[in-house]
Amino acid sequence: MPTLEIDGQQVTVEEGANLIQAADRLGIEIPHYCYHPGLSVAGNCRMCLVEIEKMPKLQIACNTRAAEGMVVRTATERVRAVRQAVLEFLLRNHPIDCPICDQAGECKLQDYYMDYDLQPSRVPLEEKVHKRKVLDIGRWIVLDQERCILCTRCIRFLDEVTHTSELGLFERGDRTAIDLFPGMRLDNPYSGNVVDICPVGALTNKDFRFRARVWYLDHTPSVCPSCATGCNIEIHHRAGEIFRFRPRENPAVNRWWMCDEGRLSYKRFQGEQRLGRAHLRRDGSLQPVSWEAALDFVAEKLREASASGKAGAAAVVSAQATNEEIYAVARLFRGALRGSPVAGLSWSPPGATGDEILRDADKNPNTRGLRALGLDAGALGAVIEAAMRGEIRALFVFRADLEPVLGAARLHALRDRIGSLVVADSHGHATAALADAVLPLATFAEMDGTYTNRSGLVQRIHAAFPPPADARAGWEVVAELGARLGDGERAASAEAVFAKLAASESPFAGMTYATIGLRGAPLRQGG
Amino acid sequence: MGEKILLRHEEVPDLCRLSVYEADGGYAAARKALTQATPDALVEMVKVSGLRGRGGAGFPTGVKWGFLPKDSPKPRYLCVNADEGEPGTFKDRQILEHNPHLLLEGILISSFAIRCHTAYVYIRGELARAARVLEEAIAEAYRAGHFGHNIYGTGYDLDVYVHRGAGAYICGEETGLIESLEGKRAYPRVKPPFPATYGVFGCPTIVNNVETLACVPAIVARGPEWFKSIGPEKCPGPKLYCLSGHVNRPGVYEAPMGTPLRELIYGPQFGGGVWRGKKLKAVIPGGSSVPVLRPEEIDVPMDFDSVAKAGSLLGSCGIIVMDEDTCMVDALRVIARFYHHESCGQCTPCREGTGWLHRVLQHLEFGGADPDDVELLLRVADNMMGNTICLLADAAAMPVRSFVTKFRAEFEEHLRAAGGPRRPAAEAPLAAPPPP
Numbered sequence: 001m002p003t004l005e006i007d008g009q010q011v012t013v014e015e016g017a018n019l020i021q022a023a024d025r026l027g028i029e030i031p032h033y034c035y036h037p038g039l040s041v042a043g044n045c046r047m048c049l050v051e052i053e054k055m056p057k058l059q060i061a062c063n064t065r066a067a068e069g070m071v072v073r074t075a076t077e078r079v080r081a082v083r084q085a086v087l088e089f090l091l092r093n094h095p096i097d098c099p100i101c102d103q104a105g106e107c108k109l110q111d112y113y114m115d116y117d118l119q120p121s122r123v124p125l126e127e128k129v130h131k132r133k134v135l136d137i138g139r140w141i142v143l144d145q146e147r148c149i150l151c152t153r154c155i156r157f158l159d160e161v162t163h164t165s166e167l168g169l170f171e172r173g174d175r176t177a178i179d180l181f182p183g184m185r186l187d188n189p190y191s192g193n194v195v196d197i198c199p200v201g202a203l204t205n206k207d208f209r210f211r212a213r214v215w216y217l218d219h220t221p222s223v224c225p226s227c228a229t230g231c232n233i234e235i236h237h238r239a240g241e242i243f244r245f246r247p248r249e250n251p252a253v254n255r256w257w258m259c260d261e262g263r264l265s266y267k268r269f270q271g272e273q274r275l276g277r278a279h280l281r282r283d284g285s286l287q288p289v290s291w292e293a294a295l296d297f298v299a300e301k302l303r304e305a306s307a308s309g310k311a312g313a314a315a316v317v318s319a320q321a322t323n324e325e326i327y328a329v330a331r332l333f334r335g336a337l338r339g340s341p342v343a344g345l346s347w348s349p350p351g352a353t354g355d356e357i358l359r360d361a362d363k364n365p366n367t368r369g370l371r372a373l374g375l376d377a378g379a380l381g382a383v384i385e386a387a388m389r390g391e392i393r394a395l396f397v398f399r400a401d402l403e404p405v406l407g408a409a410r411l412h413a414l415r416d417r418i419g420s421l422v423v424a425d426s427h428g429h430a431t432a433a434l435a436d437a438v439l440p441l442a443t444f445a446e447m448d449g450t451y452t453n454r455s456g457l458v459q460r461i462h463a464a465f466p467p468p469a470d471a472r473a474g475w476e477v478v479a480e481l482g483a484r485l486g487d488g489e490r491a492a493s494a495e496a497v498f499a500k501l502a503a504s505e506s507p508f509a510g511m512t513y514a515t516i517g518l519r520g521a522p523l524r525q526g527g
Numbered sequence: 528m529g530e531k532i533l534l535r536h537e538e539v540p541d542l543c544r545l546s547v548y549e550a551d552g553g554y555a556a557a558r559k560a561l562t563q564a565t566p567d568a569l570v571e572m573v574k575v576s577g578l579r580g581r582g583g584a585g586f587p588t589g590v591k592w593g594f595l596p597k598d599s600p601k602p603r604y605l606c607v608n609a610d611e612g613e614p615g616t617f618k619d620r621q622i623l624e625h626n627p628h629l630l631l632e633g634i635l636i637s638s639f640a641i642r643c644h645t646a647y648v649y650i651r652g653e654l655a656r657a658a659r660v661l662e663e664a665i666a667e668a669y670r671a672g673h674f675g676h677n678i679y680g681t682g683y684d685l686d687v688y689v690h691r692g693a694g695a696y697i698c699g700e701e702t703g704l705i706e707s708l709e710g711k712r713a714y715p716r717v718k719p720p721f722p723a724t725y726g727v728f729g730c731p732t733i734v735n736n737v738e739t740l741a742c743v744p745a746i747v748a749r750g751p752e753w754f755k756s757i758g759p760e761k762c763p764g765p766k767l768y769c770l771s772g773h774v775n776r777p778g779v780y781e782a783p784m785g786t787p788l789r790e791l792i793y794g795p796q797f798g799g800g801v802w803r804g805k806k807l808k809a810v811i812p813g814g815s816s817v818p819v820l821r822p823e824e825i826d827v828p829m830d831f832d833s834v835a836k837a838g839s840l841l842g843s844c845g846i847i848v849m850d851e852d853t854c855m856v857d858a859l860r861v862i863a864r865f866y867h868h869e870s871c872g873q874c875t876p877c878r879e880g881t882g883w884l885h886r887v888l889q890h891l892e893f894g895g896a897d898p899d900d901v902e903l904l905l906r907v908a909d910n911m912m913g914n915t916i917c918l919l920a921d922a923a924a925m926p927v928r929s930f931v932t933k934f935r936a937e938f939e940e941h942l943r944a945a946g947g948p949r950r951p952a953a954e955a956p957l958a959a960p961p962p963p
Binding site for chain 2 (some may be wrong): 041042045057058082127172173
């Protein structure tokens, strides 16, 4: 644990930390392009040069380990001058096409230019080295070699993280360009990360290009809902529309990365099938109705069913639901509905695969949470069988489409044998189309809550924007039903639901939204 | 010094043949070293001799050998830097082409001294003949038992391999050389770690220049004191000087370290004076990357310390002589073009700076320069120096600084005249832009 001095302040850092990390501990940013904490040190951009006492030359902070007694200066005239010099070099052959560049607004060339350079270009455009532009190098990735500053982050990512090595450097000097190796395409399942780590506009994502100026986008921390890994993400959105997911650093989960499958999964949270209004089946078809009418109907059907016998009402809750939602539904059925069965459902499409980097074959964000809350998939079979025998009068299906699970024929048979089918979900699907009542739910981007990932880490999702029309979070719907079914306690927020959950479910004991924070908190042993 | 050590082949015909080399006393030093000395004693001997690296930096060879970690379980490697690429330098090539067994004997002794069992000779791609001669010499030496298994019955094994480069100046930088040897792009490595701890394949490695290793057999045969007695005390030994440019007798000359530059240019046994009876205008003493000297600055002994004191560098001892008709702007443009072509492109200041310097010098020489372009040259050079992974940026910047500073009037004159006195058609760009 060396203690060193940076710009007159003392700081103690862990063994092996470099000067960029040490300075960061003091809130001092040492500008850099090629350094990335998740990749090997390249030392090529020369932006992080700093002064170190007793060393005649400036040293790169990224490759200098903090050492006991080291005296570092990052704010001297000499350091300022070299930063300006490096920026002038970087911009010499840069096309400076910010007005048409998708990176504008999140570009380190722009940022550091404003911080350290601020001098006009001396090189007319016709004198610059020209390279290839708008290169389609992969399913999602477009390369502009002229904007590239050759930091090699993308190359190192593909060498060191995915081990696929699609990109390399070609030619030398100021003719150097990054390009695909012959016969290759940048089509690995993690290709989008190269766009995130590209500090400039050289690599852009086809899915996002020209769709939004980044400064119009709001960022909300969340967790990717597309598999059990639970990669930490930021939702980039505007006016209720999601534009992209970006990975958010969490060393315990995804480090700095996410897969393309998760990255593009935002698309399924918006679109045509989105449910905004409650519906009840009238005269054979689903008609939009008021929330009150729908809730009254559902509450009445559940009450009747549960009063009719010991398994008259039942619920199926999927691992797409948050811990709060699962807890709320389970509590309602076990409590106010007098021990009605609740089955968990964690279904992934046939052939769903994972890998050893991040992707999990379980495409649900909260299978572990479902289990930790005492709902396992075994109960589903029993509930379906009971329903097939005609014993279940009201089935409440929460965030699940049963068609791919049961098949269309069995689903229809099931539908015919139960009195009332209630579906609560954010989007329409085959099961919802057969329901007697459909309750519109918020998507994961529209509500607060928690998921428990495959390794038992409980992580927070945050509402990025309000749900459309009448849709709302599942725990709110359950609270409304609970009020109608005589449950006196009515939670006011997801956090309040979680507080109750933590108080009654031992794997979550002692946990609060504050302790979960942005990095998650592990389930207790046995969870 | 009448007797030649490094250029012995000039006195003994066919010295590249093993039988001739052995008959001339060759490999006796290696036999003596392997059978009578310990590795540590040999390292000490080289330390005492004062031998300093002939590649350009002049670092004491024995001290470098001493940097190898004592307790590493990894194998060690010797890399011979035969990637002689500095413009104006063609000395190692003489040894490789005409006296290869001297190098091989040096490799054998040095490998034994540093306890390595594999040596690589990284030879510049363009030196095809040298590579062929060396390969033949290696084959002969293997057959005679100087390499391979159980050399001289001592139980010591050593293999030597020739690795040919593909024509890049940067491969002469020792870590660029190592990367290239490993089959990668020759990007110099960030240091630390240094090759002595993390070199070829991540193992402890010593990289030595051809001429350096060629000095080792004589040190063993005649003793370090003999070696020390040649030339200046802090920088002793025989030295190869490459004379090129506007001299009467260009070529490679062997003379003691510290021979005065004036003598090398004008001495009848060396350069024999500036050609065509012209006056001297400038000399680059150590290869194209070092600061240029004016005629009044050439009374300097050619050793590492003295040339440094005179404001330039001994470098690789590539002495480039320029007569009074030389256009210094054009000469610098040619040098800048070389570094623009050869910058590996890894570090920002070098990648962009070398091209920038070249471009500005093209404007100065061929027209189109801005009034502040002379100042710009100095500023760009300053911004490059000392700010990169390897020294190529400094190599490109040092001549610019010295040419502009010492011949400023000529640069200003080019500005006023909107170009140089000769106005050849602008040369083609380095590489055609790729198709869109």
